[in-house]
Amino acid sequence: MLRILIADDHEVVRYGLRKILARQPGWEVIAETGDGKEAVSKAIDTKPDVAILDYAMPLINGVEATRQIRARLPNTEVLIYTVHDDEELIHECLRAGARSYLLKANMESQLLSAIESLAVHKPFFTGKVFETLLNSFLSSSTPVTQVIQTRHLAREKLEITERNVLQMIAEGHTIEHIAKHLNMNVKLVQALVNHAIRNRLIER
Secondary structure, eight states, rough: OOEEEESSOOHHHHHHHHHHHHHHHHHEEEESSSHHHHHHHHHHHHOOOOOEEEESOOSOOOOHHHHHHHHHHHTTTTEEEEEEEOOOEEEEEEEHTTTTEEEEGGGHHEEEHHHHHHHHTTTOOOHHHHHHHHHHHHSSOOOOHHHHOOOOHHHHHHHHHHHHHHHHTTOOOOOHHHHHHHTOHHHHHHHHHHHHHHHHOOOO
């Protein structure tokens, strides 16, 4: 049984999430709340497998709630959702311990996949959020490999993407085709290919 906690200050949102999750076999919403402080206390009491937190909550926000939950319950995975597509906020959530960051615009299509990943302790990011992370990595003055080492929460996703890109390059696909197939920006694919060439992962 996958045990889930929901925290959102809008009752109608909690109701909608609860209805969606209740339809999944083997999933159970064991607690819900409307503020961040109570989200922490209920998480400690019920020990959920996954906590779904709105970023903007009363008393303490989703980031601080995540930090406190992860400090007390390291096996509880946290998904934060928000309307904000902001690079610094994404990094702040990851540093706090969240392993998934969804935009509210993607909730309907990506929520179940995100929870499935978190249930097996794997991170999950939508294409737009992951592209924001990649842009941050690739624009950093620090070498990409060093950034990957220090940003361990995104490392696995980046490595999977690199492998996919390298595999498609080896199969003879163009960068444009790869970008379309993987739903990525062409410049990001080119940057990954350039990185692979510099590190002699592929030949020119």
